[in-house]
Amino acid sequence: MKRIPWSLFLVAGFLVTGLALAQNPQAIVMNVGPAGSAGVVSFTLNAVDASTLNVQTAVAKSDTAAQVAAKIVATVTAMGGSTWSAQASYNGVPGAITFAYNPGTGWLPVSKITSLRNTASATMALDAAGAEDIGLVFNAGSSGSQSSTLTLQAGGAAFPYTLRLYGQSASQIVDGIVGYLNSAGIAHSRTGSNRVDIYPGPGAVSFTTNDPGLQGQVNMSDVWLSAAGRGGTDK
Numbered sequence: 001m002k003r004i005p006w007s008l009f010l011v012a013g014f015l016v017t018g019l020a021l022a023q024n025p026q027a028i029v030m031n032v033g034p035a036g037s038a039g040v041v042s043f044t045l046n047a048v049d050a051s052t053l054n055v056q057t058a059v060a061k062s063d064t065a066a067q068v069a070a071k072i073v074a075t076v077t078a079m080g081g082s083t084w085s086a087q088a089s090y091n092g093v094p095g096a097i098t099f100a101y102n103p104g105t106g107w108l109p110v111s112k113i114t115s116l117r118n119t120a121s122a123t124m125a126l127d128a129a130g131a132e133d134i135g136l137v138f139n140a141g142s143s144g145s146q147s148s149t150l151t152l153q154a155g156g157a158a159f160p161y162t163l164r165l166y167g168q169s170a171s172q173i174v175d176g177i178v179g180y181l182n183s184a185g186i187a188h189s190r191t192g193s194n195r196v197d198i199y200p201g202p203g204a205v206s207f208t209t210n211d212p213g214l215q216g217q218v219n220m221s222d223v224w225l226s227a228a229g230r231g232g233t234d235k
Contacts, residue, residue: 036121046112047101065095138170143213150209170194
């Protein structure tokens with residue numbers, strides 16, 4: 001299966017959707033920035049055997065990137081025992097964190113990070129090498145709170161898709177995304193009322209939203225290629 005690099009971003013309280021890796025897990029690197037306000041950074045680590053760890057870390061206003069990363073590492077260390085671990089300063093970057101899981105036979109990188117929420121306005125990004133087919137699933141509709149929006153950038157499209165949210169259902173949101181993909185000429189498949197599988201080719205897929213109704217309610221994962229072609233199952 002062809003592999004491409006791609007990234008997801010969480011900025012100023014925006015949601016970052018989950019990121020799944022291909023069959024041989026690679027390290028997911030979480031890059032954090034300084035906190036703009038006191039708040040909580042939370043997410044779920046997913047292991048290769050479907051075990052999970054829910055991480056919730058309180059940060060203070062003006063915490064540096066290194067301090068935010070250190071607090072996240074401390075949370076994982078305290079909660080994870082001998083099963084989960086986290087390490088900061090990946091490749092010498094103070095705000096870069098990697099995670100690992102030990103099923104009893106040795107340490108492996110986590111295979112997916114999901115349900116990220118951020119109320120501390122701390123810039124965050126997830127980076128990994130992912131499969132070229134991406135499944136985007138909405139588990140709830142929007143709340144339409146004040147100036148709620150979502151933005152999707154897929155493949156080599158010249159412009160991102162930005163939708164103002166006013167209470168649309170999950171199905172209506174996917175309708176809009178499908179229209180964008182059609183206009184941009186990006187291959188995709190509508191595999192459910194609340195789901196679209198995107199085949200972006202040699203490009204990244206990113207998704208952000210500041211809508212409270214969608215925070216933690218959108219999942220992104222690799223879509224496996226079945227023997228018959230596209231439309232395999234999620235890992």
